Amino acid sequence: MRLHHKSLCHILCGGAVVIATHPASAAFVEDSKASIDLRNFYMNRDFRSGTGQSKAEEWAQGFMLKMESGYTEGPIGFGVDAIGLLGVKLDSSPDRVGAGLLPRSASGEPADDYGTAGLTAKAKLSATTLHVGTLQPVIPVLMRNDSRLLPNIYRGAWLQSKDVAGLTLDLGMLDRTSYRDSSNYEEMTVFNGGLRNITFGSNTTSDEFRFAGGRYDWSPQLATSYYYGGLDGIYDQHNLSLVHVLPIGESQSFKTDLRYVRSTNDGGSNVDNDAFGALFTYKYGAYAFTGGYQHMSGDTGFAYVAGGDNALINLLQINDFGNQDERSWQVRYDYDFAAMGIPGLSLMTRYVSGDNVDRGAGASEGKTWERNTDIAYVIQSGPLKNLGFKLRNATTRSNFQSDLDENRFIVSYSLPLW
Numbered sequence: 001m002r003l004h005h006k007s008l009c010h011i012l013c014g015g016a017v018v019i020a021t022h023p024a025s026a027a028f029v030e031d032s033k034a035s036i037d038l039r040n041f042y043m044n045r046d047f048r049s050g051t052g053q054s055k056a057e058e059w060a061q062g063f064m065l066k067m068e069s070g071y072t073e074g075p076i077g078f079g080v081d082a083i084g085l086l087g088v089k090l091d092s093s094p095d096r097v098g099a100g101l102l103p104r105s106a107s108g109e110p111a112d113d114y115g116t117a118g119l120t121a122k123a124k125l126s127a128t129t130l131h132v133g134t135l136q137p138v139i140p141v142l143m144r145n146d147s148r149l150l151p152n153i154y155r156g157a158w159l160q161s162k163d164v165a166g167l168t169l170d171l172g173m174l175d176r177t178s179y180r181d182s183s184n185y186e187e188m189t190v191f192n193g194g195l196r197n198i199t200f201g202s203n204t205t206s207d208e209f210r211f212a213g214g215r216y217d218w219s220p221q222l223a224t225s226y227y228y229g230g231l232d233g234i235y236d237q238h239n240l241s242l243v244h245v246l247p248i249g250e251s252q253s254f255k256t257d258l259r260y261v262r263s264t265n266d267g268g269s270n271v272d273n274d275a276f277g278a279l280f281t282y283k284y285g286a287y288a289f290t291g292g293y294q295h296m297s298g299d300t301g302f303a304y305v306a307g308g309d310n311a312l313i314n315l316l317q318i319n320d321f322g323n324q325d326e327r328s329w330q331v332r333y334d335y336d337f338a339a340m341g342i343p344g345l346s347l348m349t350r351y352v353s354g355d356n357v358d359r360g361a362g363a364s365e366g367k368t369w370e371r372n373t374d375i376a377y378v379i380q381s382g383p384l385k386n387l388g389f390k391l392r393n394a395t396t397r398s399n400f401q402s403d404l405d406e407n408r409f410i411v412s413y414s415l416p417l418w
Contacts, residue, residue, distance in 0.1 A: 031070025
């Protein structure tokens with residue numbers, strides 16, 4: 001599917017006119033909802049370096065207003081959604097920027113505030129929906145990033161069908177993204193940090209990301225999916241996954257999560273990567289034990305749209321272990337303190353070790369390890385119900401990229417408006 005940004009503009013304008021001229025209905029108003037999400041975010045990153053900037057340390061307050069209408073009556077229902085994002089600086093300075101919470105000027109001065117807003121026209125026929133405008137997809141080939149103060153967002157068109165029981169089909173095209181610490185919409189490019197070793201032709205950005213695919217739930221225990229995603233003129237990608245949960249007794253299960261991704265160039269890069277990942281999780285009551293393996297092969301590392309997240313099993317707080325030829329192993333432990341009479345309190349800790357990274361002719365193999373620990377608590381009742389606290393700690397060491405120690409403290413609350 002080739003749909004250029006001019007065509008997208010025509011769809012956006014046409015959709016807005018249709019909604020504006022369509023008579024409102026009770027369902028359009030009665031099924032509408034709105035909320036404001038509040039996120040207070042402190043982040044400290046120690047670069048463990050004796051040269052250059054020694055640390056990034058910032059504190060900010062985020063606001064995300066979300067409004068969703070219902071649908072008008074008739075065979076085809078129409079509606080409109082809106083989102084408003086605002087980030088406000090509480091503490092930062094030019095010598096401590098770079099935490100990803102706030103944009104900064106060319107001189108390095110952090111912004112006092114920033115934000116963006118978007119509208120989404122939508123139409124529904126049976127269980128098939130079309131959204132045109134501001135989008136936040138979470139599909140295997142393109143995932144929004146919500147790991148900082150505000151999420152990144154995209155602009156485009158997305159058709160999704162759930163008319164067949166157990167089957168979800170997706171088709172769409174995006175032409176712009178707004179990064180998590182930006183107020184602007186920009187063309188998209190490929191993340192190329194670490195030792196991805198991706199090179200480009202004459203164009204490093206594209207205004208057309210196409211995606212198509214689906215997921216089928218064969219049973220409550222088994223699901224498979226296939227998705228295609230391509231950044232026009234830069235890379236094409238095919239993503240396959242299988243998830244199976246085997247019940248093995250009372251309060252026990254064994255989960256298998258297998259993923260394979262094939263990425264190739266689309267004429268404007270050297271992208272060539274096969275990514276395989278496998279996660280196995282044994283759950284017993286409040287305990288969960290996970291082991292995983294991830295393997296990169298090909299002439300480059302893993303390719304995905306910069307600014308978003310990806311579907312690699314070893315995507316952690318800092319690294320994703322997607323460098324050229326990298327092999328990585330994961331061990332993880334989760335515990336739900338509800339078993340001890342403290343519902344809402346949870347613990348996650350994991351460790352990933354990677355090696356075999358291609359550092360170039362004559363160089364030794366690249367190695368990295370990362371350790372994460374998350375402690376989270378959500379108040380379960382009373383006037384502060386759903387107020388959440390999360391402490392995230394990460395440490396990483398490498399022989400080809402920066403050593404980092406990092407702490408994040410996040411306070412979040414969602415307030416329904418109607």
